[in-house]
Amino acid sequence: MPLRIRTAGIEVDVKMKLVGNEIMVPKPDIQMRRIDTGDILEKVRVVADRRFLWIGHGKELATETRLIDPETGKQVSSSEALEILSHYSYKLVDSKGNVVDEKEIGELIEYYYIDENGEEHTVRPFERTQLLDIPPENWVPSTVVDEFVITAVYELYTDKKLDVVKLWELAEKMLKEDKVGVATYSHGRGFVSYYAFLCPIMADGKFGWLLKLTDTKMRLNHLMETPAKIPIPVKQAPTLERLPPVQLIVATAKKKKQQQTS
Numbered sequence: 001m002p003l004r005i006r007t008a009g010i011e012v013d014v015k016m017k018l019v020g021n022e023i024m025v026p027k028p029d030i031q032m033r034r035i036d037t038g039d040i041l042e043k044v045r046v047v048a049d050r051r052f053l054w055i056g057h058g059k060e061l062a063t064e065t066r067l068i069d070p071e072t073g074k075q076v077s078s079s080e081a082l083e084i085l086s087h088y089s090y091k092l093v094d095s096k097g098n099v100v101d102e103k104e105i106g107e108l109i110e111y112y113y114i115d116e117n118g119e120e121h122t123v124r125p126f127e128r129t130q131l132l133d134i135p136p137e138n139w140v141p142s143t144v145v146d147e148f149v150i151t152a153v154y155e156l157y158t159d160k161k162l163d164v165v166k167l168w169e170l171a172e173k174m175l176k177e178d179k180v181g182v183a184t185y186s187h188g189r190g191f192v193s194y195y196a197f198l199c200p201i202m203a204d205g206k207f208g209w210l211l212k213l214t215d216t217k218m219r220l221n222h223l224m225e226t227p228a229k230i231p232i233p234v235k236q237a238p239t240l241e242r243l244p245p246v247q248l249i250v251a252t253a254k255k256k257k258q259q260q261t262s
Contacts, residue, residue, distance in 0.1 A: 001130065002014065002015060002130075003015075003016050003129070003131075003132060003156065004130060004131045004132065005134070005156070005198070005209075006132065006133045006134070007135075007136075007170060007181070008135065008136050009166075009169075010166040010167070010169075010170055012158060012160075012163040012166055013158065013163070014156040014157060014163075014167075014209070015156070015157055015158065015159075016154050016155070016156055016211065017154060017155050018152065018153070018154055018155075019153045019154065019155050019210070050083075053093065053097035054097055055096070055097045055098055055099070056096050056097060056098060057096060058094075058095050058096040059097075065078060067081050110122060111123050111124060111125065111191075125188070125190055125191055126186035126191060126192070126193055127186070127188050128186060128187060128188030128189075129184070129185045129186050129187075129196075132181070132183045132185070132196065132198060132211075133183065134181035134182070134183050134198060138181055138182045138183065139174065139179040139181050139182075140179060140181075140182055141178060141180075142178050142179060142180045142199070144180070144182075144197075145180060145197050145212060147218055148195065148197075148214040148216065148218065149214060149216040149217070149218055150212045150213070150214050151194065151213050151214050151215060151216070152212075153210055153211070153212050153213070154210065154211040155208060155209070155211075156198075156208075156209040156210070157208065157209070167209060170200070171200035171201075171207045171208075171209065172200075174200045175200050175202065175207075180197045180198060180199045180200075181197070181198035181199075182195065182196070182197060182198075183196045183198065184196060185211070185213055192215070193215070194214060194215050195213070195214050195215065196211055196212070197210075197211070197212040197213075197214070198210075199212055
């Protein structure tokens with residue numbers, strides 16, 4: 001489903017895809033075993049608690065489970081067994097324990113919540129956002145993005161040449177002004193909505209637009225006073241190097257900047 005961007009100067013349809021990624025730190029498949037015996041250890045999802053509803057009655061049932069050794073047919077005590085959850089799914093049930101098909105009665109389902117004052121409010125799920133409407137006053141300094149924890153990042157792009165020109169003209173303007181657009185976005189199908197930052201970028205001599213989603217603002221609780229005089233740091237033993245040296249990243253960034261300006 002296309003997403004439309006509308007600003008004071010342009011209105012274009014774009015495609016939306018999650019950004020790719022490049023793993024900077026190797027992450028091997030770590031396994032576990034006992035040192036003394038060599039036995040393989042595995043972390044599994046276990047059932048901490050469970051309950052059974054009587055369909056059509058809504059009562060919770062008492063359970064009496066018999067566990068059988070499949071080889072001998074003998075009963076095994078439940079205290080000697082561990083219940084492992086291999087698969088699970090969600091079902092919608094009514095007060096009587098009957099399974100309800102959400103698709104069949106979709107229009108008959110009402111959503112509500114009760115606020116801190118005990119008052120009930122009827123609501124409906126968000127629809128998927130199809131239009132990012134960004135008026136002039138919603139273009140803010142790009143440093144605003146640093147105040148938020150980004151949940152997901154998408155690339156916005158188009159194959160239409162005329163729209164590419166429009167997107168480039170807007171990107172060039174906002175890059176010069178160092179600004180990003182702010183709107184809201186929802187994937188639909190639920191009750192989650194995000195702030196959406198529309199960010200122009202330049203990389204490898206090309207331009208693009210990123211849509212950065214967030215619903216969380218950082219709260220800094222441990223800022224420190226700037227000392228009047230910065231002491232000379234004490235030289236310490238180096239830590240284990242897992243990340244590429246910072247100098248390599250800095251040099252790469254400088255090289256890209258020189259290529260863009262040349």
